[in-house]
Amino acid sequence: MGDREYQVLYFGPQHPGAPGNIAFKLWLDGDRVVKAEVIPGFLHRGFEKMMENRTWEMNVTMSYRFCVEDPDHLEIAYALAVEDIYRAEIPENAKWLRMIQAEMGRVASHLFWSHFIGGSVGLRTPAYWAVAAREEILKWFARISGHRIYHNLSVPGGIRYALPENFKEETLRVVNFVEEKARDVEDALLRNSIFKARLRGLGKLSGEEALSLGVTGPVLRASGVKYDLRVNAPYLNYDKVRFEVPVGSAGDAYERSVVRFKEIQQSLSIIRQSVEELRPGEPLRVKLGLSAPAGEGVARVESARGEYMIHIISQGGRRPYRVRLKSMSMPLLTTVVDYLISKEEVTIADFPVILASLDPCPPDLDR
Amino acid sequence: MVLPTLIKSVKYLVSKPYTRIVPRKSQPFKTESIRGAHVLDMLKCVGCSMCQQVCPAACIDMVVVEGEYPQNPKKRFPRIDHSKCTFCGLCVEYCPVGALTMTTATGYELFTTSKDSTFKEPLKLKEALGKVTVTKDLFTSAYAQGVITKESSSRG
Numbered sequence: 001m002g003d004r005e006y007q008v009l010y011f012g013p014q015h016p017g018a019p020g021n022i023a024f025k026l027w028l029d030g031d032r033v034v035k036a037e038v039i040p041g042f043l044h045r046g047f048e049k050m051m052e053n054r055t056w057e058m059n060v061t062m063s064y065r066f067c068v069e070d071p072d073h074l075e076i077a078y079a080l081a082v083e084d085i086y087r088a089e090i091p092e093n094a095k096w097l098r099m100i101q102a103e104m105g106r107v108a109s110h111l112f113w114s115h116f117i118g119g120s121v122g123l124r125t126p127a128y129w130a131v132a133a134r135e136e137i138l139k140w141f142a143r144i145s146g147h148r149i150y151h152n153l154s155v156p157g158g159i160r161y162a163l164p165e166n167f168k169e170e171t172l173r174v175v176n177f178v179e180e181k182a183r184d185v186e187d188a189l190l191r192n193s194i195f196k197a198r199l200r201g202l203g204k205l206s207g208e209e210a211l212s213l214g215v216t217g218p219v220l221r222a223s224g225v226k227y228d229l230r231v232n233a234p235y236l237n238y239d240k241v242r243f244e245v246p247v248g249s250a251g252d253a254y255e256r257s258v259v260r261f262k263e264i265q266q267s268l269s270i271i272r273q274s275v276e277e278l279r280p281g282e283p284l285r286v287k288l289g290l291s292a293p294a295g296e297g298v299a300r301v302e303s304a305r306g307e308y309m310i311h312i313i314s315q316g317g318r319r320p321y322r323v324r325l326k327s328m329s330m331p332l333l334t335t336v337v338d339y340l341i342s343k344e345e346v347t348i349a350d351f352p353v354i355l356a357s358l359d360p361c362p363p364d365l366d367r
Numbered sequence: 368m369v370l371p372t373l374i375k376s377v378k379y380l381v382s383k384p385y386t387r388i389v390p391r392k393s394q395p396f397k398t399e400s401i402r403g404a405h406v407l408d409m410l411k412c413v414g415c416s417m418c419q420q421v422c423p424a425a426c427i428d429m430v431v432v433e434g435e436y437p438q439n440p441k442k443r444f445p446r447i448d449h450s451k452c453t454f455c456g457l458c459v460e461y462c463p464v465g466a467l468t469m470t471t472a473t474g475y476e477l478f479t480t481s482k483d484s485t486f487k488e489p490l491k492l493k494e495a496l497g498k499v500t501v502t503k504d505l506f507t508s509a510y511a512q513g514v515i516t517k518e519s520s521s522r523g
Contacts, residue, residue: 058423191371
């Protein structure tokens with residue numbers, strides 16, 4: 001760091017501005033952050049190794065536990081990868097229900113994110129409305145899957161639970177409720193002049209920069225690159241529904257917020273279309289054998305934070321030989337934060353805002 | 368201007384609060400299929416230890432209980448550690464005779480200050496702490512008929 005003396009500040013893991021259980025070592029020159037070093041390890045549990053010691057059906061409960069905000073995509077990705085090994089074809093009904101589950105998870109994650117971004121700039125009031133809307137989604141999950149956060153709903157072979165009777169009405173009611181609340185939060189946050197003044201021009205990433213830093217998801221799309229796995233490499237039935245991929249241009253923190261709020265509306269539209277395709281009474285699951293054939297399974301899903309990939313190697317038998325998880329938050333917390341601090345003047349007050357606008361999930365980096 | 372935020376805030380100012388006071392005024396949110404504390408039907412359990420083998424948290428072990436259980440010659444029944452259990456419901460799903468079910472008792476209702484009592488002995492598991500919600504039927508009804516795989520051969 002040269003001969004100059006900098007003030008060293010430890011930021012996190014219990015700081016309210018930190019995005020979760022992760023810490024940063026910051027070098028400060030006045031109130032400007034000149035260097036940030038990420039300190040991981042607070043949540044390291046060794047998921048990949050643990051999954052090697054558990055059977056295919058037990059690993060479902062392991063597969064989603066490293067991202068509280070968005071566990072559904074992780075769970076669906078694991079199920080898709082195991083089905084790839086088994087070469088199993090799941091019922092259409094299960095595919096539609098998985099899409100509803102995934103999109104509900106995305107909406108819940110983005111609503112929770114608006115709580116963080118609101119909190120980081122001091123606009124806590126609209127943020128609480130978003131949490132109320134998320135609560136309604138969690139209740140919906142509790143009704144159809146039995147739990148609020150970790151649902152354990154998509155398992156290799158399809159959907160585990162039978163559908164409740166009034167599933168369609170209940171889902172549409174939740175979608176309407178969330179849509180109204182999300183619009184209110186969007187108006188209150190995005191049209192607020194303080195919010196605009198704090199976020200515009202902050203944490204700017206151009207499309208090429210974002211691509212070279214390895215960014216995916218809403219952060220990449222806010223930089224003007226139209227890349228969404230649901231369109232570019234469709235899985236489940238995403239090629240059978242109509243939706244738009246919101247793309248920004250400026251690539252700053254404000255644009256990321258706009259893209260995320262637009263994504264909420266698109267996700268709700270996907271849920272509406274998928275609910276119509278569900279056939280109550282038809283099977284949701286196929287039986288897979290206890291021992292898998294030898295082979296490899298890969299699944300890529302567009303999670304709320306970006307592209308998530310899981311690669312499983314099976315040598316036959318009841319347990320995977322190797323599980324590899326590609327984290328979606330890894331570039332956000334390492335390369336992107338480093339790059340933004342080296343490129344622009346980031347003050348200590350703006351640092352939590354940049355972190356919140358990237359919406360990383362630290363446990364997903366640690367695992 | 369911060370006017371849009373203020374206008375929206377007025378709308379929420381006159382609306383009812385969304386939060387619920389738990390447990391003083393309302394119960395924790397429960398549904399008809401929520402996964403909570405287990406119930407063991409000791410007249411059905413055959414002591415096969417499938418629940419023990421399938422538990423991802425390894426919170427089930429098999430203990431011997433004296434008594435007349437003709438279907439269970441070794442008299443081995445599951446004992447569940449509720450402090451470890453993640454309530455994933457795999458034990459209920461994989462029980463071959465449907466002896467385990469789950470109830471609405473969750474969260475603070477299972478909290479305890481004594482470490483010994485987190486072990487739920489088979490005789491304690493007999494009594495349902497709440498309404499029975501999750502049974503094996505819930506999982507089996509999601510299945511299609513037969514085994515479906517496109518190609519039976521492995522990819523190699």
